[in-house]
Structures are given as structure tokens and as C-alpha cells.
Amino acid sequence: MKVTFMMMKSVCPRIPIVHLGPGNIYLAERPCIVTTVLGSCISVTMFAIRLQLGIICHGLLPTCNESSCPTNCTAGARYVDCSVLQMLKALYRMGARRPEIKVKIFGGAEMLRPVNGSNDSINVGRQNIISACRAIERHGLNLSASDIGGNWGRKILFYTHTGDVFLRRIGNGPKTSCGPYLRRRSPGHENVAQGRDASW
Numbered sequence: 207m208k209v210t211f212m213m214m215k216s217v218c219p220r221i222p223i224v225h226l227g228p229g230n231i232y233l234a235e236r237p238c239i240v241t242t243v244l245g246s247c248i249s250v251t252m253f254a255i256r257l258q259l260g261i262i263c264h265g266l267l268p269t270c271n272e273s274s275c276p277t278n279c280t281a282g283a284r285y286v287d288c289s290v291l292q293m294l295k296a297l298y299r300m301g302a303r304r305p306e307i308k309v310k311i312f313g314g315a316e317m318l319r320p321v322n323g324s325n326d327s328i329n330v331g332r333q334n335i336i337s338a339c340r341a342i343e344r345h346g347l348n349l350s351a352s353d354i355g356g357n358w359g360r361k362i363l364f365y366t367h368t369g370d371v372f373l374r375r376i377g378n379g380p381k382t383s384c385g386p387y388l389r390r391r392s393p394g395h396e397n398v399a400q401g402r403d404a405s406w
């Protein structure tokens with residue numbers, strides 16, 4: 207499965223809304239709002255400040271084991287680690303530089319409780335968080351904001367021309383941060399705006 211980067215080419219009077227499905231990456235050359243719903247999956251957003259260019263993924267599973275990785279992965283955007291690499295390559299091709307890329311991550315919920323005494327280390331949401339945080343660190347990126355973990359779903363709106371993310375939580379439970387999964391901490395960690403309008 208080849209990664210497909212869907213790109214907005216037309217300019218509309220109103221900012222178009224794009225629904226991002228699981229296992230996809232969306233790169234917007236024109237302003238749009240990308241919306242997606244997350245459970246154990248992870249969305250990583252990247253915004254190149256100088257170019258005002260945004261990209262987002264919806265990864266389902268933590269790590270790709272294909273022999274073609276990382277040079278010519280055929281698994282598409284199903285895997286979080288491959289998605290981060292593919293997103294970076296896409297931004298670099300558009301002329302972005304690593305220091306100007308702002309990164310945020312969302313999702314990774316524990317949607318199903320462990321049963322029969324199983325270890326929570328096999329929880330998909332937790333593994334997705336670890337994969338995303340370590341991929342960000344491995345590629346020398348700074349994480350500017352996150353809302354991850356817990357046992358609720360999330361709906362996010364990503365404004366591709368500003369890098370802003372609005373979030374609505376679905377359910378209850380404590381969230382966590384990337385701190386436990388990173389060897390270094392990124393400065394200037396931002397809060398994420400939480401939407402109160404149930405209409406979106």
C-alpha cells in the first residue's frame with residue numbers, strides 16, 4: 207500500500223473541511239480544516255511556520271516491520287513511525303526546514319481495559335504514544351503540544367494554515383504527556399484549545 211498525500215488545489219470562499227480517515231496522511235497546500243476522530247490511534251500534526259503549510263496523519267499501529275522501511279515503505283500510513291517519516295519527507299520536499307516545524311500529537315487512548323490480568327504494556331494506545339514520541343525525538347523535532355492517553359476518544363480540528371488544533375474529548379479519564387517516553391523534554395509546551403461546542 208503506497209502512501210497517498212491528498213492535496214487541496216482549489217481556493218474556496220470558505221475554508222473547506224476535510225475528513226481524515228484512519229491510515230491516511232493529508233498535506234494541504236491551501237488553507238483547510240482537517241477533522242478526525244481518535245481512539246487508540248494517534249494523529250501527529252506538523253506545521254511549517256515560514257511556509258504556513260500543515261500536514262497531519264492518522265496512524266493505527268505503532269511500528270512497521272516491513273523490510274522496505276525506512277527507504278521505500280509500502281505499508282502506507284497505517285503505522286505511526288512510518289507516518290512521521292513520510293510527513294517529514296513531504297515537508298522537506300516543499301522546502302521546509304526542521305527547526306521551523308511545530309509538532310503536536312493527539313490520541314493513544316486505552317479504549318479497552320486489560321482483561322485476565324494482562325499487562326497494560328501490550329495496550330495499543332500506549333504503544334502508539336511511545337512510537338510517536340520516540341519518532342519525534344529520533345528525527346530531532348520539538349514537541350510543542352499534546353493531548354494523549356486516558357480512556358476517552360477525541361475529535362480534533364487541525365487548521366492547516368495556522369497550525370492550531372481544537373479538541374473535544376469524548377468520555378472521561380486522566381490524560382498523560384510524552385514526558386515518560388522522551389529522553390529529553392521540549393521547551394515551550396503549549397496548551398491545546400478545547401472546544402466546548404458539541405456541534406463539531
